[in-house]
Amino acid sequence: MEVMEEKKRAGEFRDDKVFTWPNLVAKEFLAAIFVTIGLLSYSYFVDAPLRELSNPGEAENPAKAPWYFLGLQELLVYFDPWFAGVVLPGIIVLGLILIPYLDNNPKGNGYYTFKERKFAVSVFVLGYVFWYVLIYIGTALRGPFWAFFWPWEEWTHDFPTPPPMHDLPLPLGVALLVGFYFVGLVLPAMIKRDFFLKLGVVRYVLTMGLLLTMIGTVIKMVLRLMFNVKYMIATPWINI
Amino acid sequence: MKLISDLKKKITENEIWRSIFRHGYADTPRNRVLQIISNIWLHLHPAKVREHATKIRFTWCMGGITFFIFLFETLTGILLMFYYVPDVNRAYADIVDLMYVVPFGRLLRNSHRWGAHAMVITVSVHMFRVFLTGSYKPPRQFNWVVGVFLLVLTFLLSFTGYLLPWDQLGYWAITVGTNMARATPLLGHEGPFSYILGMRPDNDIRFALLGGTMIEAPALLRAYVWHCIAIPVIASALMMVHFWRVRKDGGISGPL
Numbered sequence: 001m002e003v004m005e006e007k008k009r010a011g012e013f014r015d016d017k018v019f020t021w022p023n024l025v026a027k028e029f030l031a032a033i034f035v036t037i038g039l040l041s042y043s044y045f046v047d048a049p050l051r052e053l054s055n056p057g058e059a060e061n062p063a064k065a066p067w068y069f070l071g072l073q074e075l076l077v078y079f080d081p082w083f084a085g086v087v088l089p090g091i092i093v094l095g096l097i098l099i100p101y102l103d104n105n106p107k108g109n110g111y112y113t114f115k116e117r118k119f120a121v122s123v124f125v126l127g128y129v130f131w132y133v134l135i136y137i138g139t140a141l142r143g144p145f146w147a148f149f150w151p152w153e154e155w156t157h158d159f160p161t162p163p164p165m166h167d168l169p170l171p172l173g174v175a176l177l178v179g180f181y182f183v184g185l186v187l188p189a190m191i192k193r194d195f196f197l198k199l200g201v202v203r204y205v206l207t208m209g210l211l212l213t214m215i216g217t218v219i220k221m222v223l224r225l226m227f228n229v230k231y232m233i234a235t236p237w238i239n240i
Numbered sequence: 241m242k243l244i245s246d247l248k249k250k251i252t253e254n255e256i257w258r259s260i261f262r263h264g265y266a267d268t269p270r271n272r273v274l275q276i277i278s279n280i281w282l283h284l285h286p287a288k289v290r291e292h293a294t295k296i297r298f299t300w301c302m303g304g305i306t307f308f309i310f311l312f313e314t315l316t317g318i319l320l321m322f323y324y325v326p327d328v329n330r331a332y333a334d335i336v337d338l339m340y341v342v343p344f345g346r347l348l349r350n351s352h353r354w355g356a357h358a359m360v361i362t363v364s365v366h367m368f369r370v371f372l373t374g375s376y377k378p379p380r381q382f383n384w385v386v387g388v389f390l391l392v393l394t395f396l397l398s399f400t401g402y403l404l405p406w407d408q409l410g411y412w413a414i415t416v417g418t419n420m421a422r423a424t425p426l427l428g429h430e431g432p433f434s435y436i437l438g439m440r441p442d443n444d445i446r447f448a449l450l451g452g453t454m455i456e457a458p459a460l461l462r463a464y465v466w467h468c469i470a471i472p473v474i475a476s477a478l479m480m481v482h483f484w485r486v487r488k489d490g491g492i493s494g495p496l
Contacts, residue, residue, distance in 0.1 A: 017288040021275040024285065024294045031301050032308050039312065039358065043350030050339065053332045054411035056454065063412035066402050068360050068395060073416060082431045085420030096388045099371075100381035108374040110493035117374065124371050238432045 061144045070138030071131050077146065078221050080239050088217070095210040099124075102207045104199065119195070127214055165230035173232040177240070180219075184212040284483060286491060293492035298373070302366035306394075307479065309359040313397075316352040317468065324404070326464035328457045331406035356398045363394045375493035383485040386478055393475045400467035403460060414455055414463070421446035 065073050075084035107116040114121050141148055143155035185208050189196040196204050223229040233240040251257060273287040292298050323342055324334045338345035370376060376384035403414040422428040428446055429439040441453045451458030
């Protein structure tokens with residue numbers, strides 16, 4: 001009986017099936033041909049980049065990672081390498097892995113819908129867009145010494161010296177960070193009681209923890225850009 | 241259309257054609273099934289699929305195209321391996337040879353490089369589509385996890401290939417990338433709390449990645465072996481699981 005239920009859910013008994021040959025295979029074949037033609041013709045006209053022979057004595061300026069990592073490299077402006085380059089990507093991958101186990105909303109399984117899963121879709125789309133916005137900034141708007149240039153500006157070595165930065169006093173920084181996560185966890189649970197109860201404590205804390213980390217990253221960027229804050233928390237061992 | 245069918249008759253209904261192909265393909269339901277299940281490559285598919293799963297507006301075709309580009313990269317990669325030697329004294333010259341001397345070498349290298357970029361894009365768009373259709377929901381949770389690993393492996397495949405031309409672009413990109421490793425908490429010599437494990441430049445995780453304290457011959461060889469053998473093997477194994485689970489979890493997701 002349980003097996004039947006399971007199969008029903010997977011849609012095995014719904015009779016809207018068509019033959020794979022030719023309905024699916026023909027499309028796959030066409031897609032393969034178009035991709036091949038596209039790749040080969042693009043490659044015919046545009047050469048892959050190749051610079052001079054590598055020279056450890058002469059650093060590229062700016063030295064950039066491959067484009068898909070430039071979002072993380074852009075975050076190096078706002079965070080230390082251990083966070084922007086190691087811990088944050090780790091959190092992103094872990095968060096992606098956790099998605100199916102955190103999202104226990106049974107609706108929207110196997111079809112496009114925004115109405116039935118507003119929270120999940122909004123958060124994911126925001127994160128996805130954020131990732132690519134950072135990549136765009138890192139790729140197109142960062143010149144020598146990782147200085148910022150608008151698309152219409154020319155990259156020069158002659159840019160204004162950035163204003164001096166300061167750290168927040170340690171007690172204030174710790175209070176702000178702890179307060180941010182505390183309020184961010186408690187307030188939504190009180191206002192959106194339904195949301196909290198549906199998820200349960202563990203799912204709720206993990207979901208909001210990941211979301212707050214994403215929001216916190218943006219807040220740190222704002223603090224840095226508007227108030228010249230270098231570190232919220234500066235200690236001899238670790239800086240955030 | 242009449243012209244085409246007439247032409248088809250002319251080509252197929254004569255002694256030479258019949259002597260080669262013996263009999264034609266009768267378009268019957270039975271034969272449509274047999275086309276799939278008695279073909280070792282096509283039987284990755286079920287004989288029948290739900291109609292929405294064949295719609296490009298539902299799947300965007302992105303998973304399939306990602307797999308196809310992986311095959312394309314494998315093919316062009318093997319051909320490139322005939323010419324390229326991962327030796328610091330030769331690597332750059334081999335690439336220049338590919339660009340100017342080897343027949344079709346330029347097309348080979350260009351399409352391998354652009355294909356790699358395209359694959360990073362298509363795999364991330366595939367993930368976006370799978371999220372929007374909620375396809376990671378039960379019973380497909382674990383296949384999403386396998387997919388996340390494949391996403392990371394795609395990044396690493398592309399990243400390890402970046403060093404191989406041994407030019408300034410690759411050298412400094414890998415410098416930036418692997419410098420992150422030395423900031424790893426506990427495991428990198430500049431990372432927080434690394435003194436606990438006694439990390440030095442010559443025994444931390446960056447050293448393990450590069451096979452040295454700088455990007456030199458061992459780093460090039462490591463990038464090459466990861467790029468051409470280790471990661472493709474791991475990714476292939478995970479792809480088998482990924483495709484097998486699509487079938488076992490009830491085919492491509494769809495409305496109930």
